[in-house]
Amino acid sequence: MEDQQVGLIMLLLATFIFVYYTIWTFVTPFIADDNILQYFFLPRYYAIALPVVALIVGVCLVTSFIGFVIIKSASKKKGKKN
Known part of the structure; x- marks a missing residue:
């Protein structure tokens, strides 16, 4: 694997983690506990x-x-x- 491919994978992983964590902390508190979206996140x-x-x-x-x-x-x- 070339350095650019590794860098792209790391960038995509960091972006995914950022988006996931942002939704987890800022969106899920305002969604009902029985909503299906809540099943994708830990407490x-x-x-x-x-x-x-x-x-x-x-x-x-x-x-x-x-x-x-x-x-x-x-x-x-x-x-x-x-």
Whole structure:
């Protein structure tokens, strides 16, 4: 797959997620609970819980990566001194 195709797939996925989340958070609260559209969405609790969990996981991954890079660069500097 070329880079442009991968970029297009990522753009389409991000667009779908944005539209889905926007409808989930801004439209479904005003639709009756027994409407068929409500069956396509999780309970509204998850509209807050899922982004919070994703944010926590993302921050942990970035922090771990930075720590790994700092440890690796410190061990390289230590190896050069000896």
